[in-house]
Amino acid sequence: MHRNVRKSGFYFAVVGLVLFSILPILYAVITVFKKQSELFDAGANPFIYERGPTIEHLLFLFTDTKYPLFLWNSLVIGVCVVAITVLLAVPAAYALARLTGRWGESSGMAIFLVYLVPPSLLFLPLFRIVVDLNLTNTIWSLVLVLPTATVPFCTWLLLGFFRSVPRELDEAALIDGCSRFQAFRKVVLPQALPGIGACVVFAFSLSLANYIYSVTFISESASRNLSAGVPMELIRGDVYFWPSLMAATAIVAIPLGIAYGLLFDYLVRGFQSAEAKA
Amino acid sequence: MSTVTGGHHPVSAAPTGLMGRISEALERPGVLGCVMLAPAVLYVVFFVAVPFFMAILLSLSDATAGDPRIDNFVGLDNFIAVTGQEAFWTALWNSLIITAATVTTIVVLATIAVEILAREFRGKRLVQVLFMMPWAMPVSLAAITWLWLLDSQFSPIDWVLVQIGILGPDGLFGPSRHVYYLGRTGWGMASAVFVDAWRTLPLATIIVLAGRLSIPRERLEQAQIDGAGFFRTLFRVVLPALAPVLIVAILFTALLVIGEVSTIELLTRGGPGHSTQILPLWAYEKGIESGDLGQGAAIALFLFPVLLAAAIVALRFASRLHDD
Numbered sequence: 001m002h003r004n005v006r007k008s009g010f011y012f013a014v015v016g017l018v019l020f021s022i023l024p025i026l027y028a029v030i031t032v033f034k035k036q037s038e039l040f041d042a043g044a045n046p047f048i049y050e051r052g053p054t055i056e057h058l059l060f061l062f063t064d065t066k067y068p069l070f071l072w073n074s075l076v077i078g079v080c081v082v083a084i085t086v087l088l089a090v091p092a093a094y095a096l097a098r099l100t101g102r103w104g105e106s107s108g109m110a111i112f113l114v115y116l117v118p119p120s121l122l123f124l125p126l127f128r129i130v131v132d133l134n135l136t137n138t139i140w141s142l143v144l145v146l147p148t149a150t151v152p153f154c155t156w157l158l159l160g161f162f163r164s165v166p167r168e169l170d171e172a173a174l175i176d177g178c179s180r181f182q183a184f185r186k187v188v189l190p191q192a193l194p195g196i197g198a199c200v201v202f203a204f205s206l207s208l209a210n211y212i213y214s215v216t217f218i219s220e221s222a223s224r225n226l227s228a229g230v231p232m233e234l235i236r237g238d239v240y241f242w243p244s245l246m247a248a249t250a251i252v253a254i255p256l257g258i259a260y261g262l263l264f265d266y267l268v269r270g271f272q273s274a275e276a277k278a
Numbered sequence: 279m280s281t282v283t284g285g286h287h288p289v290s291a292a293p294t295g296l297m298g299r300i301s302e303a304l305e306r307p308g309v310l311g312c313v314m315l316a317p318a319v320l321y322v323v324f325f326v327a328v329p330f331f332m333a334i335l336l337s338l339s340d341a342t343a344g345d346p347r348i349d350n351f352v353g354l355d356n357f358i359a360v361t362g363q364e365a366f367w368t369a370l371w372n373s374l375i376i377t378a379a380t381v382t383t384i385v386v387l388a389t390i391a392v393e394i395l396a397r398e399f400r401g402k403r404l405v406q407v408l409f410m411m412p413w414a415m416p417v418s419l420a421a422i423t424w425l426w427l428l429d430s431q432f433s434p435i436d437w438v439l440v441q442i443g444i445l446g447p448d449g450l451f452g453p454s455r456h457v458y459y460l461g462r463t464g465w466g467m468a469s470a471v472f473v474d475a476w477r478t479l480p481l482a483t484i485i486v487l488a489g490r491l492s493i494p495r496e497r498l499e500q501a502q503i504d505g506a507g508f509f510r511t512l513f514r515v516v517l518p519a520l521a522p523v524l525i526v527a528i529l530f531t532a533l534l535v536i537g538e539v540s541t542i543e544l545l546t547r548g549g550p551g552h553s554t555q556i557l558p559l560w561a562y563e564k565g566i567e568s569g570d571l572g573q574g575a576a577i578a579l580f581l582f583p584v585l586l587a588a589a590i591v592a593l594r595f596a597s598r599l600h601d602d
Contacts, residue, residue: 006508013394018408020387024423024476025411027434031426039432042455046434074416092318099311109593114322116585117330118537120558121578124565125332126325128346148325151318179301180310209416211540212558216566227416231544235422242426249419256414261407264484271488275523 025253028246032057039242057243066221067248070229073139074208077225080143081207082200085150090196092151093158094184098170111159115152122148123212130217141217142225146207153206154199160274161195162188198270201263205256226252336575343569356576360564365552369560370580376470376556377536383475384482384531385524391483392490392520393512413480418540420477425544428459428469463553466546470554473545474535481534482527489523490516525592532588536581557581 030046031039033053038044061067096107126145135141165188173183214228221233230248234241260267304310332348337356339348360366395406412420427433436456440446447453459465493516501511517524539558542548548555548563557577565574 010394010397010399013390014399014405017391017394018405020476021479022408022411024427027427028423042431046432046437088318088321091314095311095314099307100315112589112593113586114326116533116582116589117326118533118558118581118585120537120539120561121333121581122326122329123562124336124571124575124578125329127566128332129325129329131346145325147321151321152326155318180305180307205413211416211418211538211543212562216562227418227540231418231422231540240426245422246426249415249423252419253411253415257411258407260410260414260480262403264406264410267484268488268491271485272492275485275488275492275526 025250028250031246032243032250034243036243057241058247060241061244061247065244066224066229066233067244069222070224070226070233071251073223073229074226077139077142077146078204078207081146081150082203084143084147085154085203086196086199088147088151089154089158089199090189090192093155094162094188096155097159097162098167098184098188099180107159111152111156115149115156119149119210119212123216126213127216135217137218137220137223139218139223139225142207142210142213145213145217146210147203149210150199150203150206154203157199157202157270157274158192158195161192161270164273165191194266195270195273197263198267201260201267205260208252208256333575333579336571337579339572341571343566343571346571352572356572360573360576365555365560366577368552369548369555369557369577372467372555373536373557373581374584376467376474376542377532379467379471380474380478380535381528381532383471384478385528387475387479388482388486388524388527389512389517389520391479392486393516395483395487396490409483410480412477415477417477417538418544421473421541421544424469424473424476425460428545430456430458430461433457433459460546461550463550466549466554470541470545473541474538478531478534482531485527485530486520486523489520489526493519522597525595529589529592533585536585 027047033049033055034057035049035051035054038049038051044050100107126148130136130141130145133141133144135144169187169191170180170183173187174180178186208225209227211227214225215232218224218228221229224232226248230245234245234248304313335348338351338353340350340352340355341348391409395402395409399405415423427435433456436445439457440455444450445457446455457465459469497515497519498511501515506514537558539556539562542554542556542559543562546554548559552560557580561574561577564570564577
């Protein structure tokens with residue numbers, strides 16, 4: 001009896017947590033298929049389709065707006081930022097964990113301080129740099145600048161990962177005749193793959209989420225990404241295209257949520273070694 | 279070491295030529311370390327350190343969007359002008375309040391979520407997927423979703439409240455049918471806190487869960503053997519062990535919240551008036567929309583000492599807990 005009460009209490013909590021997370025998204029999905037006339041009927045039940053569903057708003061989003069372009073731009077930016085982040089952060093974290101002696105080992109704090117300089121402080125000077133480099137109104141301005149947030153974060157995360165790999169492994173590889181770089185590439189790197197996976201997810205989600213750089217550097221709609229394009233182009237003054245806006249959100253959130261959710265245990269492990277060794 | 283095993287392997291053969299000397303140099307940990315570290319360090323110097331000092335120079339100059347030269351030094355004029363505006367103090371105060379309130383909410387919610395997700399149960403995969411959804415959308419899109427949920431006329435929350443007799447002509451808090459969440463200062467701030475907590479909970483939970491799973495199982499089992507119930511175990515064993523990672527989670531959440539422009543920009547636009555204005559949005563409006571780069575930079579710089587002090591205190595505290 002006591003056991004059953006505890007068990008149902010637990011599932012009650014699970015359901016509560018899930019509803020907290022997804023109710024807004026469920027309501028967004030309901031809104032996507034609402035007819036315009038029913039959408040603005042104040043007395044009507046907002047959760048059902050009294051006049052039947054429609055896909056006209058979804059079609060509008062893909063045929064009459066630049067949304068497909070925003071999706072594509074965000075994807076290109078995300079992939080490039082992830083690539084730059086991994087190429088910079090992985091070697092740096094390994095070097096700090098293994099090769100640079102004492103000061104490298106106590107660098108966790110210093111990296112964190114770099115991460116503390118937020119985009120809201122850097123966007124004005126970075127805007128000038130972007131102007132000087134002739135990159136305004138191109139997605140490359142974001143590709144160049146967004147790693148400022150992801151490189152320190154991922155270096156910190158990976159530093160913990162590399163430290164949790166036993167030193168005996170690299171030493172054995174060196175004795176077996178590997179060069180130091182080969183020891184890194186062939187022995188240590190495979191052990192750190194979960195950490196790199198976590199970095200990929202975080203770098204991608206942070207690059208997708210950034211708003212202030214996107215609205216500052218890009219004002220041409222053809223180069224806009226999701227985070228700035230959707231609010232700037234689908235809200236016209238006081239006119240909100242609600243069902244299309246909700247579709248624009250759900251189309252991003254659902255596939256990415258599934259991907260992140262399936263990687264959940266990986267992400268936790270990524271933080272586990274960072275916290276234990278930082 | 280190489281003298282023992284040398285000779286058997288081509289890589290340790292005597293180096294010849296330039297390539298040979300390079301690969302020999304790369305065998306020294308210090309040299310290889312610098313080579314591997316250099317790209318990241320150079321990047322951070324060019325795109326974080328240099329802009330950071332440019333921000334300081336900007337704040338001490340009379341640069342505008344039309345004339346962006348920073349060589350005209352005006353001392354602390356921008357800071358004096360900025361701190362003379364009432365909106366600035368409202369923005370600073372609101373930024374601190376929203377961040378503090380969000381972080382407090384997150385600590386409670388993340389602790390609950392962690393206790394759930396640390397256990398094994400049927401359907402856990404699905405729960406993990408649904409739980410990550412808020413983190414999977416760009417912040418500005420999350421804000422738009424909430425903008426619709428909190429709409430002044432068509433909020434489904436208001437509709438439910440009318441149905442269950444809390445709002446409406448006969449309602450407990452009637453006769454209005456609407457709360458007008460985003461049109462009133464207090465509700466506007468509370469909405470921003472709620473949205474920020476909603477979107478950052480997945481990240482905070484992952485950080486804390488990582489720490490929770492590192493608690494040795496024996497310690498939890500020992501507490502149960504000693505007859506401690508769920509809450510006793512939580513407060514006596516789990517939470518003290520989690521203190522360091524809770525601090526890390528607080529720092530990450532605070533950074534994400536205090537620097538974010540889009541939640542307030544889309545939900546309330548800082549209004550009504552400037553009553554829900556926040557520091558980064560005020561810097562954006564001054565620096566980009568009004569084109570006063572100097573004042574914008576001065577406003578943005580106010581965040582840094584606050585963040586720095588908070589982070590140093592928090593990390594000190596966390597590392598002391600680690601050592602115990």
